[in-house]
Amino acid sequence: MLRRSLIVLSALLSGCSPSAPDSNASSLAVQLWFNGAPLRCSDTITLAQQPWQLAQFQLYLSDISLNNKPLLLDPTPLHQQPQLALLGTVCGESANDNWQLKFTRPLSAGVLAFTVGVPASRNHQDPLRAASPLNQSDMFWSWQQGYKYLRLELAGAAQQWALHLGATGCQSASPMRPPTTSCQQPNLARISVNYQRGQILTLDLAPILAEFTPATDNHCMSDPNRLSCQTLLPRLGINGTPLGWSMQ
Template structure:
């Protein structure tokens, strides 16, 4: 797994002799909270309050391995060549739209793996009704003007909900129904850099992101840099600071 703030765990080989390393075109992604796997039914203790996951989905894009572009398999419904949609949508009966794997067109080898939590700027302002999957999911979209939600995290607690939506901000156009002619003032594209070794998975731990925040309906964050809650959360996501919670294990 991949984790930014934790030391890389050694790979332990069993058997009588040395085992040959195995390469794979698939990278599994795991969601954690305080080091434990996090699922739709998992209780989450945040500042003494009990919460559970309603939705976590995020676009990962423009992968690179040792400074060489790493393209994704575009034949899968949750991927295009430059991006993949990861995550789960939870409801009372099942986990919908769950995908926690990224598949590449060539095998992974050890080295520096980098990617963005974002939709590439050239794809960010389009009509989701005509876009190819996975950019056709309407609840991951704001408007032609604002573009896509790169990350959508929603939690439910005792008679209240909390949300964090990450995307570009400061986008200017004549109408919300028109794409901007110039780049948005804040691209808000977290850049993750990790060291990959054979057999590791990519892990995202939400605990560092939400640490010491008493969540409520009044302190959600919709990527507005003027909002106090966003001023705490955006740097933790990786806006003008190293992103928290990511690791390889």
């Protein structure tokens, strides 16, 4: 009788305690934040005392590693190849949202590193023939320039603002031909975060856009000579320290 009571008590106590992280978890949730809270398409944020809403946020992540060992992605029909994934949302087209990375093996604690961008060897190709997720036309500039690694677009009361990150200074005979030499500004940002099981990967836009005033005349299309890009690109990790990335 005493033994049966102890078994029942043990079961009750285990049911009340927090569940342990799944040691076999092979996926990682990703969230876009603003000022420490998740940012959704329906949310309004304030920049330079003006209201804005998210219109589109998508980015490519590639060359992912954990503790300096390659971490392969589990291919999916729309969003993942073994070494590259497309994350984010186009507001109003939520059917193609993707906020999760799925890997071929369980994750362990350690240093998770990845590149924001498309590797140079794959950056200049025909998107009409490319496999998903490299076939999304609005994430592509031209064969010459390659892909938009990150596309952020905001909608204001009567204006739109955009930040597109990609390679610049790419030389070829025409925009419809790939370059034969490396682009002058590859603009690939390498990010490292300390991962613990059960955490999610977040990108907070607030420190990236801090004290910045979006306007129709200061879009950033990765031009290093443009004042808006000189402010924003280092915050994304282009010749500067990347801001906003963390594990939560």
